[in-house]
Amino acid sequence: MTSFKVGALLRFLAEMLHPVVRRDPAEVQRLAGKFNELLAVDGFELYPAEYISGLPIYAGGARATFHGARPDWKFEARPLLTDPRVLHEHQERIRAGLERDPAAAIASCKELVESLCKIILEQQGIDFPPGEDLPPLFKRVTPLLGMNADAVADHAKASATVVKILRTLTTTVQGLAELRNQLGLGHGRTAPSPALTRHARLALNSTVTVTEFVLDTWQDRIDRGKLPPRSL
Structure with missing residues (x-):
């Protein structure tokens, strides 16, 4: 797959997780986990690039380390916090x-x-x-x-x-x-x-x-x- 197609795919998946599209943090976390399981095989990942009202806005990129390029604790999915x-x-x-x-x-x-x-x-x-x-x-x-x-x-x-x-x-x-x-x-x-x-x-x-x-x-x-x- 060309870098253009990879970038397009990552942007599309990131849009699927956008707070405007999906309001349930638990569902976003579940989907992000599934997407990253599939993307990790080819060395890519989705990660929270920024936050709005405590909700992550995802971006995509190459997975460089064990915790990925952008470590994410997913604090917004912890009900006690x-x-x-x-x-x-x-x-x-x-x-x-x-x-x-x-x-x-x-x-x-x-x-x-x-x-x-x-x-x-x-x-x-x-x-x-x-x-x-x-x-x-x-x-x-x-x-x-x-x-x-x-x-x-x-x-x-x-x-x-x-x-x-x-x-x-x-x-x-x-x-x-x-x-x-x-x-x-x-x-x-x-x-x-x-x-x-x-x-x-x-x-x-x-x-x-x-x-x-x-x-x-x-x-x-x-x-x-x-x-x-x-x-x-």
């Missing part, structure tokens, strides 16, 4: 910086996880100091969502392995904060950051793992009545 605009802002900064400004992308990865922790704590009515950094914030979220090692039943099958993985999540968050301090922006650096694109993608992959598990666990706890849906 009633106002995900700040998360979208972090996501856009990550996308913009992966290749052009890895240090900024690393900083935005850390800030995305930090913002998510604050959103969860605020919505569940849990107080925290205004200037608290990511590691202590995450330590407040883990027991709330039953993600700490103490929450795993001793009799659970493979419980030792689950405990190790949960502890690794905490270590990953700590590492993300340290990576931002060492390679990211902030703290009045006196020399340019040595961050490379591969470092930014390491931060991205870590952020995807942590945020998706946290969001899935939060939804599960709400669905099973372990947490109230929102603070009063």
